[in-house]
Amino acid sequence: MELSVILAVVIGLLAGGVINALADDLPLRRNPRLPRYVPEAKKAATHSPDEAVRAATQIDDEPRPPLAWLGLTAFLFGKRVSPGGVKLNWRYPITEIATAAAMAIAVLAVRDDKFNVIQIGFFLVYVAILILITVIDIEHRWILFVVIVPSAVICLIDALLTTLGDNSTWYQPGIVDALVGGALGFVVFFLFYNGGFLFTYIMGKLRGQEIKEIAFGYGDVMLATVSGLMLGWQALIFAMFITVFLGAFGALIYLLTRALLGARYSAFTALPYGPYIVLGTALMLLFREEVGRMFGGS
Numbered sequence: 001m002e003l004s005v006i007l008a009v010v011i012g013l014l015a016g017g018v019i020n021a022l023a024d025d026l027p028l029r030r031n032p033r034l035p036r037y038v039p040e041a042k043k044a045a046t047h048s049p050d051e052a053v054r055a056a057t058q059i060d061d062e063p064r065p066p067l068a069w070l071g072l073t074a075f076l077f078g079k080r081v082s083p084g085g086v087k088l089n090w091r092y093p094i095t096e097i098a099t100a101a102a103m104a105i106a107v108l109a110v111r112d113d114k115f116n117v118i119q120i121g122f123f124l125v126y127v128a129i130l131i132l133i134t135v136i137d138i139e140h141r142w143i144l145f146v147v148i149v150p151s152a153v154i155c156l157i158d159a160l161l162t163t164l165g166d167n168s169t170w171y172q173p174g175i176v177d178a179l180v181g182g183a184l185g186f187v188v189f190f191l192f193y194n195g196g197f198l199f200t201y202i203m204g205k206l207r208g209q210e211i212k213e214i215a216f217g218y219g220d221v222m223l224a225t226v227s228g229l230m231l232g233w234q235a236l237i238f239a240m241f242i243t244v245f246l247g248a249f250g251a252l253i254y255l256l257t258r259a260l261l262g263a264r265y266s267a268f269t270a271l272p273y274g275p276y277i278v279l280g281t282a283l284m285l286l287f288r289e290e291v292g293r294m295f296g297g298s
Helices: 003-028 040-047 051-058 071-076 091-110 117-140 145-161 175-207 218-231 233-260 274-286 288-294
Strands: none
Touching (some): 003 040, 003 071, 003 145, 071 091, 091 274, 117 145, 117 218, 145 218, 218 233, 233 274, 233 288
């Protein structure tokens, strides 16, 4: 195995540990800290309408010993459970392994193209950002501005510093393309966002009951904006097509799974859409040429 891939795996495991710590603290509106044992009940309390329940999220957690800072080592060395009985779930090692694998794939995807160490560094940062967004969205159904705003700034810095241009097989957007892409992502998903409100309003009137869930949250709008800044407007168009297709496919799989398990489907159940935007973005970020050929490009 090449040294660059091994290094990407190591960086990915460490980044996965950071992602886990941020995914614990940021939804609870706490400043990032060293890894701790966070009770599942405390994570769930972030959505409670009860102020007293939400106040419980501010109670301090048990710090993890250094050997348990990574979920993977916590599981391997018997540090999964804290002295107080709080148990780390499987999200921790899975996130670390997934981040390591994704970063290795990112390095492998670009190794035959014009090599730019700084650009590879940005790609690895993007992988970490996209996985952090996915973890928080799946666990809390939130896409946080505290993640989105710094991500947008990083994308703009990338567009200013590391544009490879059309003379490279690995095209990255310049600042104009990035800004146009960000504007396009915002406008399209803002229309989806408002269309979701209109749809739920009409369906609520037809059903004679209030529907509180909406198809797209405003966090999805901001994530699409970051996707446009990251990819540029041309690649974003492909990413949006992929996102819509994956979203429909994911909803179908969800319905089939519930049917096979004998569980009833509740109409207008909210499903996190952020992971589909993330996947469409990641595919266009790392496999731009391959996806273009699939869609009939040269």
